[in-house]
Amino acid sequence: MRALRNSVGASLTKRFEVGAGLTAVISWCSCAAIAVKTTEANRLAFFHLLDLNMNFRPAVCSSRQQKMLHLFGNGTAALLQSSEKTAPQSRFFPICEQPMLLPGSFKNKVAFITGGGTGLGKGMTTTLSSLGAECVIASRSLDVLKQTAEEISKKTGNKVHAVQCNVRDPASVKAAVDQVVNDVGLPDVVINNAAGNFISPTERLSANAWKTITDIVLNGTALVTLDIGKRLIKAEKGAAFLAITTIYAESGSGFVVPSASAKAGVDALCKSLAAEWGRYGMRFNVIQPGPIKTKGAFSRLDPTGKFEETMTDRIPVGRLGTAGEIANLAAYLCSDYASWVSGAVIRMDGGEYVLMSGEFNEMRAVTKEQWDVMEDLIRKTKGS
Numbered sequence: 001m002r003a004l005r006n007s008v009g010a011s012l013t014k015r016f017e018v019g020a021g022l023t024a025v026i027s028w029c030s031c032a033a034i035a036v037k038t039t040e041a042n043r044l045a046f047f048h049l050l051d052l053n054m055n056f057r058p059a060v061c062s063s064r065q066q067k068m069l070h071l072f073g074n075g076t077a078a079l080l081q082s083s084e085k086t087a088p089q090s091r092f093f094p095i096c097e098q099p100m101l102l103p104g105s106f107k108n109k110v111a112f113i114t115g116g117g118t119g120l121g122k123g124m125t126t127t128l129s130s131l132g133a134e135c136v137i138a139s140r141s142l143d144v145l146k147q148t149a150e151e152i153s154k155k156t157g158n159k160v161h162a163v164q165c166n167v168r169d170p171a172s173v174k175a176a177v178d179q180v181v182n183d184v185g186l187p188d189v190v191i192n193n194a195a196g197n198f199i200s201p202t203e204r205l206s207a208n209a210w211k212t213i214t215d216i217v218l219n220g221t222a223l224v225t226l227d228i229g230k231r232l233i234k235a236e237k238g239a240a241f242l243a244i245t246t247i248y249a250e251s252g253s254g255f256v257v258p259s260a261s262a263k264a265g266v267d268a269l270c271k272s273l274a275a276e277w278g279r280y281g282m283r284f285n286v287i288q289p290g291p292i293k294t295k296g297a298f299s300r301l302d303p304t305g306k307f308e309e310t311m312t313d314r315i316p317v318g319r320l321g322t323a324g325e326i327a328n329l330a331a332y333l334c335s336d337y338a339s340w341v342s343g344a345v346i347r348m349d350g351g352e353y354v355l356m357s358g359e360f361n362e363m364r365a366v367t368k369e370q371w372d373v374m375e376d377l378i379r380k381t382k383g384s
Helices: 002-006 009-015 020-035 040-049 063-081 088-092 119-130 142-156 170-184 207-235 257-276 295-301 306-314 323-334 352-357 361-365 368-379
Strands: 110-114 134-139 160-164 189-192 239-244 282-289 345-348
Touching (some): 119 142, 142 160, 160 170, 257 345
Parallel strands (some): 239 282
């Protein structure tokens, strides 16, 4: 018990990974042990209440502690059983995907979107095209691109072009941009969305695995940006650049270390060029999406489907985001309405980042009845 008593919430959480509600009260117990000098008997009772199978004898519990046992035992069980894909509060945050900008906001503008054939790229292309842009989508799979281009063009009535491009290869990037310039001219909007990712313990990564992800995400973004940027400077033409990264570009994350490192590099690239190339008429911004359910991402990052079941527990809004919601923000940032926005890195994650950042945020899982018991315990504890 002494080792447990002297541990902080983080170490306890690592040891007892059994659910949000349990983690919350464990964190409270560790703080109580340090901050309010809770008695040994109360500390023992708290650990017993959390159902940690510590062979604690109920006979030593007072009536008040028995009441706490009932409350926390039932509350924990209920919390552990709840794993819905949307939380009740999500009804207050409806999904609204129709374009929020005025029709024609991108009329006579050319948009170049990497990774535009599927997922977020497809969503952004659809929105920009519906607002009047002539879009060019690029990726390695030309068949997928052509199918997407035809689908979006039929839906919006505007031209969508498909250009094959491997962003890891400078020659392929140059050839793709040459084709864009020849067909529709230099782009007014450039969205670096091409990405690659997979989950793996870092010690299992090969040098090639690391290189594959960083070549797509960081080097690919740099190659596209440099090629188009230099042409824009020479032509004395401005443009809006947007990169799609992730919230863990800021926080870091285990098990996706190549992606986290590369995305952080993209954030830095965009902020740096916002400072340097503004004088040439170019703006650079970043969107850091939280969990968005797209077929490609989930097939690689959540092949069993189990992770999605608990993902909404850490999103205050109570649901995953959608490609259409990201597309609306992307359209705004690339439009003339945002001409004074440059160097911005915007999180769009339903509040996930701030919830995971706060040391005590897991306390949201504690019920009103449990708070009543804990408050009573604190008030009856002498000292400070």
